[in-house]
Amino acid sequence: MSAGPATVRSALLVAVALLLVVGCRRGERCATCGMKIDTASPWISYVTIDGQQQSFDTPSCAFAGWRKAGARGSPARFREYYSQEMKPVEELRFVRGSDVIGPMGPDLVPVSENAARRFARDHNGAPPQSAAELLSGETP
Numbered sequence: 806m807s808a809g810p811a812t813v814r815s816a817l818l819v820a821v822a823l824l825l826v827v828g829c830r831r832g833e834r835c836a837t838c839g840m841k842i843d844t845a846s847p848w849i850s851y852v853t854i855d856g857q858q859q860s861f862d863t864p865s866c867a868f869a870g871w872r873k874a875g876a877r878g879s880p881a882r883f884r885e886y887y888s889q890e891m892k893p894v895e896e897l898r899f900v901r902g903s904d905v906i907g908p909m910g911p912d913l914v915p916v917s918e919n920a921a922r923r924f925a926r927d928h929n930g931a932p933p934q935s936a937a938e939l940l941s942g943e944t945p
Contacts, residue, residue, distance in 0.1 A: 899936070
């Protein structure tokens with residue numbers, strides 16, 4: 806027995822609706838620039854602002870959001886360059902201007918405190934800075 810035209814149309818309509826729902830699903834977005842966040846990205850960062858953990862697609866966006874909120878001292882985590890582990894901001898230093906490029910171009914690279922000077926030297930970056938130093942500066 807073959808399916809009639811109405812049954813085929815109904816099945817096709819259901820399939821299209823399902824694809825639209827799955828395809829239009831809202832993913833997590835960067836709190837600063839709105840770019841879709843890949844949670845496996847080596848650049849993902851999290852900062853707690855007003856008691857809410859906010860996600861950012863890059864360290865530069867995280868610092869921009871952090872500075873805008875005036876939330877100095879708030880908990881923050883970044884994916885460390887070498888280990889690719891999420892680390893608290895206090896354990897990291899950030900290198901600006903290196904030859905390591907993020908998803909939106911040149912970015913701050915979070916590196917563990919003990920490897921930061923070597924990273925800056927090996928990748929032609931500026932001297933490593935702490936989060937406090939970056940937050941007190943003018944640009945992330």
